[in-house]
Every structure is written in structure tokens, then in C-alpha cells.
Amino acid sequence: xxxxxxxxxxxxxxxxxxxIALDEIDLHIRPGDFVTIIGSNGAGKSSxxxxxxxxxxxxxxxxxxxxxxxxxWPAYRRAALIGRVFQDPLVGTCASLSxxxxxxxxxxxGRGRGLGIGVKAHHRILFREQLASLGLGLEDRxxxxxxxxxGGQRQALTMVMATLIQPEVLLLDEHTAALDPxxxxxxxxxxxxxxxxxxxxxxxxxxxxxxxxxxGNRLVxxxxxxxxxxxxxxxxTRLTVEDLLARFYASQGETFASDRALLG
Amino acid sequence: xTWYAFIGAVEQGLLYGIMVLGVYLTFRVLDFPDLTVDGSxxxxxxxxxxxxxxxxxxxxxxxxxxxxxxxxxxxxxLLNTKLRILHLLASILTMIALxxxxxxxxxxxxxxxxxVTTVLDPIMAWGLPxxxxxxxxxxxxxxxxxxxMIWFLHTELGLAVLATGDNPRMITAQGVNTHKIIILGxxxxxxxxxxSGALVAxxxxxxxxxxxxxxxxxxxxxxxxxxxxxxxxxxTRGCIAALCGSVxxxxxxxxxxxxxxxxxxxxxxxxxxxxxxxxxxxxxxxTIKARWSRR
Ligand SMILES: Nc1ncnc2c1ncn2[C@@H]1O[C@H](COP(=O)(O)OP(=O)(O)O)[C@@H](O)[C@H]1O
Ligand SMILES: [Mg+2]
Numbered sequence: 001x002x003x004x005x006x007x008x009x010x011x012x013x014x015x016x017x018x019x020i021a022l023d024e025i026d027l028h029i030r031p032g033d034f035v036t037i038i039g040s041n042g043a044g045k046s047s048x049x050x051x052x053x054x055x056x057x058x059x060x061x062x063x064x065x066x067x068x069x070x071x072x073w074p075a076y077r078r079a080a081l082i083g084r085v086f087q088d089p090l091v092g093t094c095a096s097l098s099x100x101x102x103x104x105x106x107x108x109x110g111r112g113r114g115l116g117i118g119v120k121a122h123h124r125i126l127f128r129e130q131l132a133s134l135g136l137g138l139e140d141r142x143x144x145x146x147x148x149x150x151g152g153q154r155q156a157l158t159m160v161m162a163t164l165i166q167p168e169v170l171l172l173d174e175h176t177a178a179l180d181p182x183x184x185x186x187x188x189x190x191x192x193x194x195x196x197x198x199x200x201x202x203x204x205x206x207x208x209x210x211x212x213x214x215x216g217n218r219l220v221x222x223x224x225x226x227x228x229x230x231x232x233x234x235x236x237t238r239l240t241v242e243d244l245l246a247r248f249y250a251s252q253g254e255t256f257a258s259d260r261a262l263l264g
Numbered sequence: 265x266t267w268y269a270f271i272g273a274v275e276q277g278l279l280y281g282i283m284v285l286g287v288y289l290t291f292r293v294l295d296f297p298d299l300t301v302d303g304s305x306x307x308x309x310x311x312x313x314x315x316x317x318x319x320x321x322x323x324x325x326x327x328x329x330x331x332x333x334x335x336x337x338x339x340x341x342l343l344n345t346k347l348r349i350l351h352l353l354a355s356i357l358t359m360i361a362l363x364x365x366x367x368x369x370x371x372x373x374x375x376x377x378x379x380v381t382t383v384l385d386p387i388m389a390w391g392l393p394x395x396x397x398x399x400x401x402x403x404x405x406x407x408x409x410x411x412x413m414i415w416f417l418h419t420e421l422g423l424a425v426l427a428t429g430d431n432p433r434m435i436t437a438q439g440v441n442t443h444k445i446i447i448l449g450x451x452x453x454x455x456x457x458x459x460s461g462a463l464v465a466x467x468x469x470x471x472x473x474x475x476x477x478x479x480x481x482x483x484x485x486x487x488x489x490x491x492x493x494x495x496x497x498x499x500t501r502g503c504i505a506a507l508c509g510s511v512x513x514x515x516x517x518x519x520x521x522x523x524x525x526x527x528x529x530x531x532x533x534x535x536x537x538x539x540x541x542x543x544x545x546x547x548x549x550x551t552i553k554a555r556w557s558r559r
Contacts, residue, residue, distance in 0.1 A: 053437075074441070075436050075437075076436050076439055076440055076441045076442070077439070077441075079436065079437055079438060079439035079440075080439050082437075084437045086433075090431075091431070091433050091434060092434055092437070093431070093434060094426070094427045094430040094431045094434055094435075095430065095431070096426070096430045097423070097426060097427065097430065101423055101426075104420070104423060105423055105424065105427055105435065105438050106438055108420055108438070108439070109438045109439045110439045111439075113420040113421045113423075113424050113440070114419070114420055114421060115416075115419045115420070115421060116419060116420055117418060117419060117420075118418055118419055118420050118422065118423040119418075161438075
């Protein structure tokens with residue numbers, strides 16, 4: 001269970017550049033929910049995931065993860081409960097380390113790290129098995145440096161790393177946006193397969209409305225740090241791209257109208 | 265260069281090689297340029313010299329030096345992580361502070377170790393000649409340090425250190441507190457440097473507050489020489505290259521010192537200039553090469 005109660009975040013607080021990234025967000029996510037998140041640039045999608053992951057401290061409100069109040073937890077501590085894949089394929093993995101060393105780092109997520117050997121023999125069996133399910137042939141390249149892999153391969157590896165230890169929640173932030181269309185759709189396939197097989201609670205940010213409609217059981221639209229649409233189940237399956245666009249332009253119009261009103 | 269000078273240079277290379285491993289750990293592995301070493305090398309020398317002068321066993325004195333060096337590294341890392349002072353500046357602050365601390369520890373600018381029992385005496389007791397005993401002991405210590413470092417960087421914790429230097433966002437997402445790792449890594453690095461300083465002092469028969477000047481540049485030069493000779497590869501190769509680089513660097517310096525042209529001769533005081541030029545050269549050669557190949 002994930003609960004965000006009245007989460008707010010402003011950047012450059014009090015300055016002339018002040019932006020409200022998150023504006024009193026309330027969000028309640030049930031175990032097994034697969035939520036797709038859309039919204040225009042700067043709507044606060046990444047900020048929402050960052051607030052959950054603890055990348056920054058929120059200005060107000062509380063965050064609950066797996067039945068625990070994690071509002072005051074630093075990012076590395078919350079990482080025990082969170083699997084993460086970033087937009088930039090370079091962020092999720094270590095280029096100078098081998099595939100198996102990266103996976104060995106991920107297999108200790110949320111546990112202590114001591115002076116035991118990093119990559120253990122029984123790990124390699126698990127790693128091979130997990131990598132084989134990607135169908136990219138990475139299982140035969142355990143000792144290859146990750147810096148030698150393509151963006152798509154690195155993103156697939158990051159997916160495996162994020163889910164090697166079952167996370168309380170999986171956070172995906174436009175994780176296919178930096179890939180070419182063919183690779184992007186492969187990674188997206190992998191994403192839905194993994195989520196279904198492992199019954200992962202997931203928040204997936206995407207700028208692609210048809211992906212947002214095709215995947216997941218719930219859809220959230222953000223605008224200016226607020227949730228302006230939140231549909232689930234049957235209601236979501238009936239939703240079309242046109243509905244989303246209409247909704248999107250309506251919100252733009254509202255702000256446009258209110259700007260006009262302000263200017264008088 | 266005489267045979268005697270050559271052996272002496274190899275000995276120095278092995279001794280300072282332990283320091284170079286420390287520099288490799290901060291500069292290359294953690295990506296943390298750490299100048300604390302100019303202060304922690306004499307710190308190790310001072311601590312062990314004073315301990316020995318007070319009747320402590322020479323090997324125990326090495327361990328005390330190691331702990332002192334670790335703490336010095338922790339200070340730099342804490343200044344950087346908790347007080348958010350830029351790493352370079354944080355390390356310069358610790359280095360400067362250590363100058364005063366070292367004089368306090370020695371109650372003066374130096375301590376003589378002549379006539380006391382050092383780590384060399386048990387080996388000499390086997391009846392080996394002095395130079396051979398030193399060479400054997402220092403080779404053994406340097407090898408143990410190198411192997412220990414290679415082993416450490418293959419442990420769970422060691423992998424976290426490697427990842428912290430490579431990609432802090434990634435390793436944070438894997439649940440690691442990068443501050444702790446930086447404190448541990450910079451601490452370990454300075455522990456090695458302090459042991460190196462303690463051995464140098466025991467070998468040359470004195471600890472001196474100024475013996476640390478230029479340590480970081482010599483360390484960097486050695487790392488770069490090693491990488492040039494053995495290439496940049498994995499961690500195992502990197503650690504071995506650091507040690508080999510140190511030996512080659514000291515031999516090259518000894519060769520330079522025996523250089524004479526007419527009335528001109530290189531003096532020990534020229535070494536800092538030569539080393540600085542060497543490091544500048546090594547750092548710029550890749551850029552220059554790249555510029556040429558683009559034409
Ligand atoms: N670290 C930051 N510092 C300053 N402003 C930020 C930061 N992160 C996000 N913002 C601002 O917060 C707003 C929301 O950003 P973000 O959550 O990244 O939007 P989205 O992911 O929906 O495109 C934007 O106006 C952005 O400029
Ligand atoms: Mg974003």
C-alpha cells in the first residue's frame with residue numbers, strides 16, 4: 001500500500017523563480033495497482049516519483065510505503081522498498097562494472113553489505129536465469145562491462161536489477177523515452193511481462209497517451225502539480241486518446257482563462 | 265646510476281607504493297581528489313615514531329599509524345559529506361590542520377628513530393644484510409596491501425565503493441548511503457598512506473613534519489605511470505599498476521638525480537617541478553592526441 005497525504009513541493013521557495021512542483025497531492029495506491037501517469041512537461045510527474053523515492057524532502061504531507069511512514073526516511077533507506085528505472089539508461093547501471101557486478105549490487109538492495117565476496121556462485125545461476133528471460137543473450141556475457149552495452153540493453157538490465165528483490169513499488173519514469181521506437185517497444189513488452197508475472201505495484205510515467213491507456217489498471221493525469229484525472233478499472237478501459245486530449249485541453253483552457261481573468 | 269641507488273629506489277617505490285594504492289582508491293575508484301595525504305603521510309610517521317620512542321612494538325606502532333590515518337581521512341570525508349565543503353577544499357583544510365597536529369604529536373618538527381628497534385630489526389636478526397632485509401620486508405608489506413585492496417574491492421562493500429565513485433544515483437537507488445561509503449573509502453585510503461609514512465620514517469630513521477610535501481603529486485604521477493605501462497583495465501590490474509607505477513616512478517626519479525650535463529645536475533629540490541611537469545604531460549597527452557587524430 002502506498003499513501004501520499006497532502007504532499008507539497010516548491011522549488012526556489014520564496015524566490016522569483018518559485019515553482020509549485022507538487023500541490024497538495026493525495027494519492028492512495030492499492031497493492032498490485034499498475035498506475036500510468038501522464039501530464040504535460042513540468043506537470044510534476046518526475047517530482048511525484050522523486051517525492052516517493054526520497055530524492056528530496058517534501059515541504060509538507062506524509063508518505064506511507066508498505067504500511068510504514070517513510071516521510072522522514074532518506075532515499076537510500078527507502079530504496080529497500082523501491083525498484084527504480086530512470087529515463088536516462090546511463091543512470092540505472094554502473095558503466096565501469098560488469099553485468100554480474102551490477103546485478104550483485106542489486107541483489108543486496110535493502111540489506112547490509114559486508115566483507116563477503118560480492119558476486120557469489122549461486123548468484124550467477126539466478127542472474128543467468130533472469131537475464132535469459134530478456135532474450136537478449138546477456139546471460140552469456142556476465143563478465144562484460146556494462147559500458148559496452150547499448151541503451152536498450154542497459155535499460156533491460158536496469159529493469160532486472162529493479163525487480164531482482166521484490167520491491168514494494170516499482171517506479172518507472174519515462175523509461176523508454178530515450179530509446180529508439182523498436183527498442184522502446186521491446187522494453188515496454190518486458191515491462192508488462194515482468195509486472196504481470198511478479199504482481200508488482202507500479203507507477204509508470206509516460207508521455208505516450210496510447211501506452212498510458214493500453215497498460216495498467218489505473219491512469220492518473222497531472223497538471224501543475226495536481227491530480228486532474230484519476231480513473232481505474234472498467235472506466236479506464238473505456239477511455240480513449242480523444243478523451244485524454246479533451247481533458248488535457250480543458251485544463252489548459254482553464255489556466256488560460258484564469259490567466260486572462262488575472263490580466264483583466 | 266649505481267646498483268646501490270637502484271636498490272634504494274626500488275625500496276622507496278615499494279614503501280610509497282602503499283601510499284599510491286591509497287591515492288588510487290580516492291582518485292580513481294572514488295573519484296574523490298584527496299590532498300589529505302600530504303598531511304596523513306607525516307601523521308603516520310609521527311604517530312609511529314612517537315609510539316616506538318615510548319617503547320611500543322614497531323609493528324603495533326604501524327597499526328596505531330593506520331588508525332590515525334583512517335581518522336584523518338574520516339575528517340576530510342565528514343567535512344565534505346556532512347558540512348558540504350567541496351572535496352578538494354575539505355582535504356586541503358585537513359592537510360593544513362594536520363601540520364599543526366603533527367608538530368603537537370612529535371612535540372617538535374621531527375623525531376629521530378636512531379638506535380630504536382624498528383620493523384626491520386627482526387628481519388635483520390636472520391642475518392640478512394640491511395638492504396636485502398628492507399627490500400624483502402617492504403616487498404612483502406606492499407604485496408599484502410595490494411592483495412588486500414584487490415580482495416576488498418571484490419567484496420559486497422568494495423563493490424559499493426566502486427559504484428559510489430562511478431554512479432552515486434545508481435547506488436543510492438540500490439539502498440547504499442553514499443556518505444558512509446565515502447567516509448569509509450577516504451578513511452581507508454589515508455590509513456594506507458599513514459602506514460606508508462610510518463614505514464618510510466622507520467626506514468630513514470626519522471619522522472619529519474615536512475616529509476609529506478608533494479606526496480599527492482608523487483602518488484598521482486605513480487598512478488599515471490602505472491596506467492601508462494599496464495593500461496587501464498579492471499580493478500585488479502589497476503591495483504597492480506599502482507604498485508608497479510610507484511616502483512618505476514622512484515627508479516626514474518633516481519635516474520634523473522644521477523643525471524649530469526657539464527656543470528648542471530638535477531638536485532632533489534628539482535623533483536617537485538619534474539614530477540609536476542610529468543603529471544601535466546600525462547594529463548594532457550590524451551587531449552593532444554585526440555586533437556591531432558581529429559585533423
Ligand atoms: N530539482 C529541481 N530544481 C528546481 N526545479 C525543479 C526541480 N525538479 C523539478 N523542478 C521543476 O518542477 C516542475 C515539475 O517538474 P517535473 O516533476 O520534472 O515535471 P515532469 O516530470 O512532469 O515533466 C517543473 O517546473 C520543473 O522545472
Ligand atoms: Mg519528467
